[in-house]
Amino acid sequence: MIIACLHTADSNVAVFEAAARELGLAAGVLRHAVRPDLLEAAERAGGLTDDIAEETAAALTALAGGADAVLLTCSTLGPSTAIVREAPVPVLRTDAALAEKAASIGEKVVALCAVETTVAPTTALFAEATKRKGVALEVRLVAGAWGLFKAGDRDGYLAAIADAADAAYNDGAAIVALAQASMAGAAELVRRGTRPLTSPSAGLSAALEQIAQMASRVAR
Known part of the structure; x- marks a missing residue:
């Protein structure tokens, strides 16, 4: 295989x-x-x-x-x-499978993006999945995160995403989805809620x- x-x-x-x-x-x-x-x-x-x-x-x-x-x-x-x-x-x-999984959890999904060009396709994809399930959706851009990634500051990048995930849980998210594959390592740093879903x-x-x-x- x-x-x-x-x-x-x-x-x-x-x-x-x-x-x-x-x-x-x-x-x-x-x-x-x-x-x-x-x-x-x-x-x-x-x-x-x-x-x-x-x-x-x-x-x-x-x-x-x-x-x-x-x-x-x-x-x-x-x-x-x-x-x-x-x-x-x-x-x-990979993000299509992520959207379906997040929507199946229900209530309120917050999808985090690091790259501005990802926001529109992520919003369209997650909106379709959450609408079918009758689930609330919010898509957030993690400000400054992509600059850290491009500068080679992986630790800073993942920390910024984890902080954004914690903030989303504080705001009532039922589940946070990390929309980009590069964000996956931040899942283990999140402390405020369920381990975020990752696209890989x-x-x-x-x-x-x-x-x-x-x-x-x-x-x-």
Whole structure:
């Protein structure tokens, strides 16, 4: 079994490998491709453009040729999965699985974002999931966090996210969702409520479920 991951930050390779170990996956199950240029282009453009989406979709299609499932791990680029054509395996966005899981918990979901370009796609995705469940939603941008990440201050980045999660719990959140994969390490620093949901675990679990469903259909 191979799950291919398309990242926009090198550091997310280790994040997903750690999530895979927690889920009991064997070493070598994940294959990683890193395309920081795609996120950089989206940041310059102020968001995801049609051209960037097409380039992302092409990269996802290429990965699908040698995998059982493909995960797009960047929330800014997430909508690109909708235009992937004729992929032979499931192509998923990790934040979609995260949104569904958060909405299923109920009451009030607070989704945290670190990158401004992620706010719009995250809001659209979570709004759809929470509306179906009749759950309240608030999407918050963690001010200054992405600057810390880009400066290489990982500890400061995760601390800022954890502080924002604690604030969300203080404001009545039933569950906090960390919308970007790079934020996952902040979950263990949160002290005010339930451990926040993270996209690496949610996305990998969704990929495993899709692979199992495909195997079941083939076996019939």
